[in-house]
Amino acid sequence: MNKDIFKYPIRHFIQHKINSGAILLFVAIIAMIIANSPFREHYNSWFAKEVVFQFGDFSLFHSHGSNMNLLALINDALMAIFFFSVGLEIKREILVGELSTPRKALLPVIAACGGMIIPILIFWAIGPTGPAAKGAAIPMATDIAFSLGVLSLLGQKVPLSLKIFLTAFAVVDDIGGIIVIGLFYSNQLIWEYLLWSLFFVGLLWGGGRLGISSKLFYIFFGIIVWYFFLNSGIHPTIAGVIVAFTVPARPKIHLPAYIADIRQSLERLPEKAALSSNILTNSELSVLKHIEASSDKAISPLQSLDDNLHPLVNYIVMPLFAFANASISFTGFSLGSIEGVTLTVFISLVFGKLIGIFSFTWLSVKTGLLTMPEKMNNRSLFGISLLGGIGFTVSLFIANLSYANLSGTGSTLLNQAKLGIISGSIFAGICGYLVLRKVLKNNNP
Secondary structure (H helix, E strand, O other): OOOHHHHOHHHHHHHHHOOHHHHHHHHHHHHHHHHOOOOHHHHHHHHOOEOOOEEOOEEOOEEOOEEOEHHHHHHHHHHHHHHHHHHHHHHHHHHHOOOOOHHHHHHHHHHHHHHHHHHHHHHHHHOOOHHHHHHOOHHHOOOHHHHHHHHHOOHHHOOHHHHHHHHHHHHHHHHHHHHHHHHHOOOOOOHHHHHHHHHHHHHHHHHHHOOOOOHHHHHHHHHHHHHHHHHHOOOOHHHHHHHHOOOOOOOOOOHHHHHHHHHHHHHOOOOOOOOOOOOOOHHHHHHHHHHHHHHHHHOOHHHHHHHHHHHHHHHHHHHHHHHHHOOOOOOOOOHHHOOOHHHHHHHHHHHHHHHHHHHHHHHHHHOOOOOOOOOOOHHHHHHHHHHOOOOHHHHHHHHHHHHOOOOOOHHHHHHHHHHHHHHHHHHHHHHHHHHHHHHOOOOOO
16 A cells, blocks of 8 residues: 555645646537537537436425526536535645645645735726626636646656645635635525535534544435535535535554554465465455455545545546536637637736736745745746646636626626636646746756
């Protein structure tokens, strides 16, 4: 068993996330092609189809008097799984990772604060007023998968400290995005549903305190919490984060006890197994099943769920979200029409992130409050700050929350925001890559 998985969660996280950005980009391009093809109406009608999952009189995907359509299912239900995964990662980093001590966490936290505050201020300063101003939080997010994917193109030249710094401040960005979604993108509260959701959150928390390690327990009651959040007026994706924080981080068997148990089990196996048969004896099968059960107990529910969810989130949930939300119609588009929300999001995302992350980090180091990570200096910080402007997934999510339900100009504003997000993310990614390639050319950042 690899002990680094337990000691260095961000490093393990990087290995899982680093290649999924290319898939998201490919799916987004496909969505844009379809949105500007004769298949556009079929695409829109497909996502408008109602989804029904009913037991008797109870329908899981029914809220506020109507059934969810496929687009709402992806954005409100599947993205709750995404935010559940994010919540698990945040909890793990707070407990044992790069956010576990003030010394480790302070510089990425300060960088993330700059990367959230400055883009919002720029959006408010240069953006259009009225309904368009609802999207001020769009440029505050950094997409971990995309940014790490760009960084991975530079190969072994990239110091681990740069990857950890980028991932850590992007995780803090996620925390900020979650808070903003919970505070500003929820509807009028229905207290009955909210109180029921809090009851089941308490049940999950109590289960964790009592040492319940069954993943099915947290998944089953987590779905119930999601349903009550869906109908309470609080955005249901927040349920994913809250449920994640109730999942225990302690394994049932700690590593030293696990190692001792495995050694005892191995001693029970015969030294010379029969070579003439591939069929195990009952005693051998019993020992191996015991080892398998002990191995499961040596991994905490938090880490086990986090590891199990990565393929689902990276290769199903996020690509489906990108396919459903990255469609941009270029009907009537011209270079002269790039204004309003599109230009505001582009500038806020690219330059707001760059200025915010770089300036807040540089000032913290310059004043002597904190020190720069090993093998990282102002030039590599500049490149990493540019990569912070890749805001694909959560930015699209917030754009959808900001404009999708607006009457009249809502669809136009959403289309403009998507164009600003995708063009800004691509521009920031290319610039960040070119800067870091030059900085790291001689393997001396």
